[in-house]
Amino acid sequence: MKDFNSDLFEPGTVMDSDYSRGGASSSSSDADFGFAFNDSNFSDRILRIEIMDDSVETRSDSDGCTTIADWARQRKRRREDIKKENNVVDLTLLPDEQILNENQTGIDDFVPCENQDEEAVAMVEEPPSGDETAVANSNDSNLNMDCSAVARVRTLHISSPILAAKSPFFYKLFSNGMRESEQRHVTLRITASEEAALMELLNFMYSNSLSITSPPGLLDVLMAADKFEVASCMRYCSRLLRNIPMSPESALLYLELPSSVLMADAVQPLTDAAKQYLVGRYKDITKFQEEVMGLPLPGIEAILSSDELQVASEDAVYDFVLKWARTQYPRLEDRREVLGTRLARLIRFPYMTCRRLKKVLSCTDFDNDVSSKLVIEALFFKAEAPHRQRVLAAEASSSNRLFVERAYKYRPVKVVEFELPRQQCVVYLDLKREECANLFPSGRVYSQAFHLGGQGFFLSAHCNMDQQSSFHCFGLFLGMQEKGSVSFAVDYEFAARSRPTEEFVSKYKGNYTFTGGKAVGCRNLFAIPWTSFLAEDSLYFINGVLHLRAELTIRQ
Template sequence: MELLNFMYSNTLSTTSATGLLDVLMAADKFEVASCMRYCSRLLRSKDMTPDSALLYLELPSSVLMAEAVQPLTDAAKQYLAGRYKDITKFQEEMITLPLAGIEAILSSDDLQVASEDAVYDFVLKWARAQYLQLEERREILGSRLARFIRFPYMTCRKLKKVLTCSDFDHDVSSKLVLEALFFKAEAPHRQRTLAAEEAATLNRRFVERAYKYRPVKVVEFELPRQQCVVYLDLKREECANLFPSGRVYSQAFYLGGQGFFLSAHCNMDQQSSFHCFGLFLGMQEKGSVCFAVDYEFASRVKPTEEFVSKYKGNYKFTGGKAVGYRNLFAIPWTSFMAEDSLYFINGVLHLRAELTIS
């Protein structure tokens, strides 16, 4: 009756989500696309719940005219991605979600995660909980979920573990890791080009999420002394968001078996009482470990756009300690962030830290 009523009056008397879904399915059966779109629009205007959103995700496989419900399906994906964007906070609840829900969440660029390593760890945890048989798990990970993990932004230490993870078919994991390493080896401008090319597609493996810990590129040397060169890129908007007292941390990197990190700060210059940009190097592990490190901070500078050394020194690290400079560029924050700043090249601040065990 509701469907007939719509065909004569373009209105429906039912307003409940269950009633609208029933009418939508009947309209699909009789190929009344206009009624399906009408029901879809009314359902989108209602408050969603995780259960209703998951139900809407199933519609394209349940109806003949899937395009009529696509806006509703898209809205359900956005709802789930927004509700569960903090993976750490909702991890136990998310473990029970079906595959379609997990795919909707992982496709988001706005996940609140420490790093892509955390996304990988969660996907493995979910797959092991949902698919107890190894072959089933390998199939789901390889054919459905791997494309939502942005392997190029994982740390090299975690990528090594991917290669030996039995949950992935070895050929699949080898291909994923190789692709990630090739991306890491690209110049920054080429990485941005690849990310921009994929931003308009469903495959977003080269698109960076807003990680709590910023990805770094690391080059390691064993001889003549143990050394690593670390590259950290920060976008202009990331730096702007640090004002007036914020800080952003890099992913961990390793030298001599010890974990280190870089942190960029907006500080108050203690002598001149103005805000400025600071850079610090810290040791990750707390404890009794102690060894000396020669370090040097550098930044690419216009007009040559080459790296120019800013500070160097030697510091005896113990666990949990850090060394750095509150005003790396010896200028006020306003000059650092100005449109004619010497330090932003195509909107990106390029920092380099060299560490050598002394």
């Protein structure tokens, strides 16, 4: 549907009238006109609802459903049935809206093939002599589908101002400037599975309330509200659904609603809540790896959009995305399409290691043009000065978080390597105040691996208990990744920027012969208690960031 998000009578859209000038202070969008529903005394039109027999395509998703999980399974099975039984007609190519009347020619009545994607079909008619209402009925071979027979008819007395105020669909129907807009009889054609939802929707347009509370029923009303462009009802259903405890099934279902529903502002809070639920549940994807691997594309997109994703590094995100794409899309063409258009923008290539970026260039899962562009953009970001990188990250929009750093388990480092006169490297590690605070009372945070002399090393920051003074303190350690029985003699020095000069000040020196899998360092790097280290007047946080430096030199 087109994005209509306000009733004509909602606050801010009320037109001047004798009533409003008379001092009425409340909006009539909140008024309860339930007393007038289907009452001829307060109605100016007759709505004739033609109810068609259900086919496989139009069967309601909520038939026999009592839970969201049932609704999702039913919807999935019905989609599979549709693919098997009807793979000729693409209903997405049908016109956005069809308003029919008895005098129009060349336009046929039809029954849309799938409830969630169909547009409302309406006919405005002038009754002929007698009691019967004329209904246009012809066959159009271009639509390539047969209309079910009318099973039964329901007739309701309606108020066109009330319906037009709530729905642009009915507003256009009643004010199209044609002769039909002055006629009393209006016919809607629906399927039997839509009847309950339509009746709830019509009642809502009068009373601003629903009698159903079950999730499947609310979803059916939400779909009907989308079809007939009743944004206030979409908001109402969305709010009720948000108040129901969410599950992985329901969250995914909300994200897989038809595109017309997802695009409506009225449903945005519901989809945002679904995304937040998935992000919170699968924040650490390693704990639910098998479950996450089975998630559909909208779920994966929601999870990868999060800044709080707890992964070892962006290299791990890249590896996961490739594994998921290869599992879900076995055909290379399909995989390249989904990676290039949907998932590549969610991988934060500027925070991948250069070694892994080199592998991206030779990865056949990406088109060459796509991979080259991604790697070049990442390398340009890495080459920027730190202040410029912060500016790019600050300018990132909610839809493009490419330059925003995640809360990695292994924190990124910057490394300067020297081969002469001795093999040496200088490693820079930055930690935010919040990250340090989260280490209390016994947490650890690790850096990404860096290399010296062909061996992998890492830094780890700890919240320790000082053994002599029995208080918590900040410690920094150097470790070597386990690589058999290789032995390395290393001199190392730890330093940190300190106020007021904001220069690096040496805090600890040591040497150690590493044999793999070992870590050495200082348990109380700043020789102060944890509370003093984190205090607002701490000398070691500059604009909320702790800047650490480690120098490693291989001893000859």
